[in-house]
Amino acid sequence: xxxxxxxxxxxxxxxxxxxxxxxxxxxxxxxxxxxxxxxxxxxxxxxxxxxxxxxxxxxxxxxxxxxxxxxxxxxxxxxxxxxxxxxxxxxxxxxxxxxxxxxxxxxxxxxxxxxxxxxxxxxxxxxxxxxxxxxxxxxxxxxxxxxxxxxxxxxxxxxxxxxxxxxxxxxxxxxxxxxxxxxxxxxxxxxxxxxxxxxxxxxxxxxxxxxxxxxxxxxxxxxxxxxxxxxxxxxxxxxxxxxxxxxxxxxxxxx
Numbered sequence: 001x002x003x004x005x006x007x008x009x010x011x012x013x014x015x016x017x018x019x020x021x022x023x024x025x026x027x028x029x030x031x032x033x034x035x036x037x038x039x040x041x042x043x044x045x046x047x048x049x050x051x052x053x054x055x056x057x058x059x060x061x062x063x064x065x066x067x068x069x070x071x072x073x074x075x076x077x078x079x080x081x082x083x084x085x086x087x088x089x090x091x092x093x094x095x096x097x098x099x100x101x102x103x104x105x106x107x108x109x110x111x112x113x114x115x116x117x118x119x120x121x122x123x124x125x126x127x128x129x130x131x132x133x134x135x136x137x138x139x140x141x142x143x144x145x146x147x148x149x150x151x152x153x154x155x156x157x158x159x160x161x162x163x164x165x166x167x168x169x170x171x172x173x174x175x176x177x178x179x180x181x182x183x184x185x186x187x188x189x190x191x192x193x194x195x196x197x198x199x200x201x202x203x204x205x206x207x208x209x210x211x212x213x214x215x216x217x218x219x220x221x222x223x224x225x226x227x228x229x230x231x232x233x234x235x236x237x238x239x240x241x242x243x244x245x246x247x248x249x250x251x252x253x254x255x
Contacts, residue, residue, distance in 0.1 A: 001016055003016055003060045003081075008030060008131055013243070030066055030069065034069070040081070041076075059251065070087070090103075094114075097143065110129070124216045124217070125139045126138055127139060129242075130222030135151075136151070141213060147207070149207075151203075158188070161188055172189070197228055204218055221239055
């Protein structure tokens with residue numbers, strides 16, 4: 001079986017593939033410092049709790065936007081699984097051509113999402129990942145990474161309200177019943193929620209206007225992406241496992 005490891009700024013998300021099927025997913029926090037033994041043993045324990053033996057893992061692929069954890073993570077995989085993982089980066093075969101001034105600037109998470117989205121859609125698409133940051137990337141009809149926009153994530157935007165003000169409280173991120181808020185908490189919730197939808201829809205509109213492509217499918221992923229997808233007519237598909245699927249596709253190209 002293939003173990004995919006997506007290291008984001010907030011969480012490490014792991015997916016276990018049996019062929020093309022995701023058998024299980026796991027999460028752990030990224031912000032906690034871990035040794036190689038802690039990484040290796042915790043991943044092995046999570047697998048065991050799902051009834052999966054360590055020896056059943058035959059391959060590992062890692063995509064990371066957090067360089068400081070990579071030495072311990074890779075060492076833990078080698079030590080506990082006896083596998084040298086594939087790490088998505090410069091030189092990795094992806095099938096996506098990056099049209100940027102410096103292709104190395106594009107994070108591996110965005111490339112992985114682009115690979116999965118292009119494979120799923122089969123043509124021009126806009127990929128939205130609602131993670132710690134909200135990334136919105138344009139993929140051309142021939143599988144080219146044309147452009148990308150980076151915005152503060154939903155949680156970052158919300159946290160800035162109570163961190164940078166003296167009297168605003170911490171709030172739950174949720175949709176309000178109306179945008180006509182009449183108290184502090186719902187006014188903050190309405191601002192964060194409807195503001196994110198407005199931001200996403202405007203960027204999608206401008207991308208479609210400027211790219212000149214006739215048919216562009218919008219696909220979203222990320223933990224908070226579902227609530228945006230469910231409340232916007234501009235997003236065609238939501239797939240919370242898009243990143244893990246992209247890693248499996250890249251593994252197939254590089255194994």
